[in-house]
Amino acid sequence: MFSIAACIHSTGALAQGGTTAWRCGNAYSDQPCEGGKAVRVNDSRSAQDRRDADTGTRSARTQADQMERSRLSLEKAAYDRDQRAAREARSAALAERRLALAEQKERDRARTLAAEPRKASASFKGAASDLNTAGDAPKKKRKRKSAGSDAA
Numbered sequence: 001m002f003s004i005a006a007c008i009h010s011t012g013a014l015a016q017g018g019t020t021a022w023r024c025g026n027a028y029s030d031q032p033c034e035g036g037k038a039v040r041v042n043d044s045r046s047a048q049d050r051r052d053a054d055t056g057t058r059s060a061r062t063q064a065d066q067m068e069r070s071r072l073s074l075e076k077a078a079y080d081r082d083q084r085a086a087r088e089a090r091s092a093a094l095a096e097r098r099l100a101l102a103e104q105k106e107r108d109r110a111r112t113l114a115a116e117p118r119k120a121s122a123s124f125k126g127a128a129s130d131l132n133t134a135g136d137a138p139k140k141k142r143k144r145k146s147a148g149s150d151a152a
Contacts, residue, residue, distance in 0.1 A: 021041050024033035032038075043050070 021039050022029045022032050022036040023039050024036040028039070029036070045053070
């Protein structure tokens with residue numbers, strides 16, 4: 001009985017002349033599979049219709065490839081722009097930190113200078129009458145004339 005059923009089944013498939021395909025899950029095959037369903041595939045389109053459909057498919061594929069290249073180019077430009085902005089932000093943050101440290105150093109230096117007592121200069125030592133004495137005023141050194149000088 002099993003051989004008769006197999007023979008009838010295979011004869012039916014041969015009689016159809018390959019116009020049946022089998023759907024096996026999400027795949028299609030020209031061979032029957034376990035749990036597969038027979039699907040009729042009659043392409044009743046003319047040769048011109050098939051060529052037009054193929055031309056449209058190629059055109060759509062070409063356009064999709066161009067769109068993909070354009071998208072990738074835009075994504076790369078955006079990535080480069082983001083990287084440049086990040087570098088500039090890091091540079092600005094570093095410059096800001098340097099400036100803050102320099103300002104803090106200047107404030108510390110000014111605070112240290114303000115806390116130190118000032119040294120008295122020669123003009124503030126002693127009384128005003130002592131300023132006129134020859135001992136307080138620095139002496140000017142005289143320049144020595146050289147032996148070969150024409151000045152007399």
